[in-house]
Amino acid sequence: MGNCLDILRNFFCTKNPNVRISLPAVCFVWQIAMIVLFGVFIRYDEESDTGRWLELKKHENITSDVENDFYFRYPSFQDVHVMIFVGFGFLMTFLKRYSFGGVGFNFLIASFGLQWALLMQGWFHSLDHTTGKIYIGVESLINADFCCAGCLIAYGALLGKVSPVQLMVVTLFGITLFAVEEYIILSLLHCRDAGGSMVIHAFGGYYGLAISWVLYRPKLHQSSRLNGSVYHSDMFAMIGTLFLWMYWPSFNSAITDHGDGQHRAAINTYLALASSVLTTVAISSMSKKKGKLDMVHIQNATLAGGVAMGTSAEFMITPYGSLIVGFACGIISTFGYLFVTPFFEKYLKLQDTCGVHNLHALPGMLGGFIGAIVAASASEAVYSKEGLINTFDFEGKFANRTVGTQGGYQAAGTCVSIAFGIVGGACVGLVLRLPIWGDPADDNCFDDEVYWEVPEEEESIHPILEYNNHMVHKHQDISESNFSVEQS
Numbered sequence: 001m002g003n004c005l006d007i008l009r010n011f012f013c014t015k016n017p018n019v020r021i022s023l024p025a026v027c028f029v030w031q032i033a034m035i036v037l038f039g040v041f042i043r044y045d046e047e048s049d050t051g052r053w054l055e056l057k058k059h060e061n062i063t064s065d066v067e068n069d070f071y072f073r074y075p076s077f078q079d080v081h082v083m084i085f086v087g088f089g090f091l092m093t094f095l096k097r098y099s100f101g102g103v104g105f106n107f108l109i110a111s112f113g114l115q116w117a118l119l120m121q122g123w124f125h126s127l128d129h130t131t132g133k134i135y136i137g138v139e140s141l142i143n144a145d146f147c148c149a150g151c152l153i154a155y156g157a158l159l160g161k162v163s164p165v166q167l168m169v170v171t172l173f174g175i176t177l178f179a180v181e182e183y184i185i186l187s188l189l190h191c192r193d194a195g196g197s198m199v200i201h202a203f204g205g206y207y208g209l210a211i212s213w214v215l216y217r218p219k220l221h222q223s224s225r226l227n228g229s230v231y232h233s234d235m236f237a238m239i240g241t242l243f244l245w246m247y248w249p250s251f252n253s254a255i256t257d258h259g260d261g262q263h264r265a266a267i268n269t270y271l272a273l274a275s276s277v278l279t280t281v282a283i284s285s286m287s288k289k290k291g292k293l294d295m296v297h298i299q300n301a302t303l304a305g306g307v308a309m310g311t312s313a314e315f316m317i318t319p320y321g322s323l324i325v326g327f328a329c330g331i332i333s334t335f336g337y338l339f340v341t342p343f344f345e346k347y348l349k350l351q352d353t354c355g356v357h358n359l360h361a362l363p364g365m366l367g368g369f370i371g372a373i374v375a376a377s378a379s380e381a382v383y384s385k386e387g388l389i390n391t392f393d394f395e396g397k398f399a400n401r402t403v404g405t406q407g408g409y410q411a412a413g414t415c416v417s418i419a420f421g422i423v424g425g426a427c428v429g430l431v432l433r434l435p436i437w438g439d440p441a442d443d444n445c446f447d448d449e450v451y452w453e454v455p456e457e458e459e460s461i462h463p464i465l466e467y468n469n470h471m472v473h474k475h476q477d478i479s480e481s482n483f484s485v486e487q488s
Helices: 002-013 022-041 050-060 069-091 099-126 138-158 164-188 197-214 231-253 260-286 295-308 319-347 356-376 385-392 403-432 463-487
Strands: 042-044 133-136
Touching: 022 042, 022 099, 022 164, 042 099, 069 099, 069 138, 069 231, 099 133, 099 138, 099 164, 138 164, 138 197, 138 356, 164 197, 164 403, 197 295, 197 356, 197 403, 231 260, 231 295, 260 295, 260 319, 295 319, 295 356, 319 356, 356 403, 385 403
Parallel strands: 042 133
Antiparallel strands: none
């Protein structure tokens, strides 16, 4: 009996990060599954299929190929795609020894996630029941990237503490949960959420936090030497911040209606982001005795305005209203890094590596409720009757919905996204606790060497020797130059 207990204890407690079999198996099997499912279900839509596009041009009397939706949506798709792979990837390179994992695993799960998202979102939103096919175009690619964003946000809470196989599982279930909650919020409740404060940020943030809470590591302090940044890692992370900051107006406006809604979403996001930078810098400076700035705050809290503006970006919130949202969220997010993250780790046993609660979960939740307030206060005097119908899509079975009712549904949608994130994340966390995924030991977290071939560090040269070596080369260059002159 004792031997059996010892075997079970070793099985459940011993960490073996060797993924030589499990990672290739998951990648090969799941990619083959994607090929089969795409072959069965996925087809080009009418604007990307050559025959159907020619028929559409004749039927709609379209005279130029420039009117194809590709030329309207592709610039926004490019921006969103850069945010997913470069912005999110480099933002996660702040850890001193986990840059390969930050960028590389971000690359892996986004590449798998966008394929699974095209299927899941297609089954819920664009399945043609007569043919049984899903028809995709450039807008489908944007929505798939949005779907991936929720899983990448969740990855931020787990950064450095999980294996790539676990991340693939997180993505598989995360995309599935995202598609379901998105369908409930956008289709059944008929909420408006152009930039995804609810369906992307609140869901993704609380999904990752719930998983991290279930996977709590009481001995994570054994890796505390690596749970931090160095000068060059913070600079790389700042590259991610700047890409995200610059392209966030495209993110929030990418799938809005052409015309005034898309135009307004870009303006509102642009202003909210700018405002959040100033308040982040102010609070960061105030928090230190000598007024010095903390790079963690600048890398993250400066983006909170864009997160919170996601839901109400296309609404008539006014330019100064956008500045107020950014102003408040910069303060709230920075205070989160100062006080909430340490509180969570000490009292709630929740280890949030990137602070996704302060950048995504909380600002996303606030953005959802801000959108509810702005929707409920909308009026014909501001929007016009036709503008209200166009902005909130009060047509068909929703034609008789009032703005007050719409505000209530917007608030309900925010609660749905949080519930899906927390409950779904807790369930996925329980699955990930099984000792079969190759996650690192507590004293081996935040280290690329566990899953990557890492080149040896360059030998450090003493500053004086380095200077002397430089001067030797300099004299050699001068003598060579003199020689060439004499020869000439």
